[in-house]
Amino acid sequence: MLRCGRHEVPAERYDAPRENVTYRDFVAPRSKKRTMSKLPMTAAGHVALEDELKQRIRFERPRLVQRIQEAIADDSNLAENSEYQAAKTEQEINEVRIAELEDKLARAEVIDVWKLSGDTIKFGATVTLIEEDTGEKKVWQIVGESEADVKNGKISVTSPVARALIGKTKGATVDVEAPGGAKDVEAPGGAKAYKVRRVQWAEDSLRNREQS
Numbered sequence: 001m002l003r004c005g006r007h008e009v010p011a012e013r014y015d016a017p018r019e020n021v022t023y024r025d026f027v028a029p030r031s032k033k034r035t036m037s038k039l040p041m042t043a044a045g046h047v048a049l050e051d052e053l054k055q056r057i058r059f060e061r062p063r064l065v066q067r068i069q070e071a072i073a074d075d076s077n078l079a080e081n082s083e084y085q086a087a088k089t090e091q092e093i094n095e096v097r098i099a100e101l102e103d104k105l106a107r108a109e110v111i112d113v114w115k116l117s118g119d120t121i122k123f124g125a126t127v128t129l130i131e132e133d134t135g136e137k138k139v140w141q142i143v144g145e146s147e148a149d150v151k152n153g154k155i156s157v158t159s160p161v162a163r164a165l166i167g168k169t170k171g172a173t174v175d176v177e178a179p180g181g182a183k184d185v186e187a188p189g190g191a192k193a194y195k196v197r198r199v200q201w202a203e204d205s206l207r208n209r210e211q212s
Helices: 041-076 081-106 158-165 201-212
Strands: 002-004 005-011 039-043 108-109 126-131 138-144 154-156 173-178 190-200
Touching: 039 041, 041 081, 041 108, 138 158, 154 158, 154 201, 158 173
Parallel strands: 039 108, 138 154
Antiparallel strands: 002 005, 126 138, 126 190, 173 190
């Protein structure tokens, strides 16, 4: 028993003194910050995301709220109100897209393609390839994931084709999980060998248009 003033307290109520106590024992552990992976994109791609986000927040969000309110006013039995259910579903889709856009913009790494140059393929390059078996020519520009438009010759930096090309130089032969058609660039079907004929940049393309 331990005496505390006029009272006796069981010794087990007290913790035994700890040895080698340092200031670290009184400091809360630091939380591990989650690293956010960057999303490379062009300035044009960044503007497109910002415009879509503004459209969805300023116009789509209030429009859907009003649509839901009107549906409730017309029929308070929400379980049987098909207009209400449809509007709620559309609202959920819009909110998911808003969150997705905000995340992409928060992680955006805007790359000024006008300042890029050189013979090595990297983000922003427009690459002319010749298939060795058939001689067919393909021209692809490597852009951000959200900017990819295969039909117009823009492939995502994360696509199999882009990953195979990055780091290569003019004259190199590249084995690519090759596109048999436009849709296969992102989801390739079989390997093909291509030779890198040309590596161009935004400034080169502008110069060529001015001369033509």
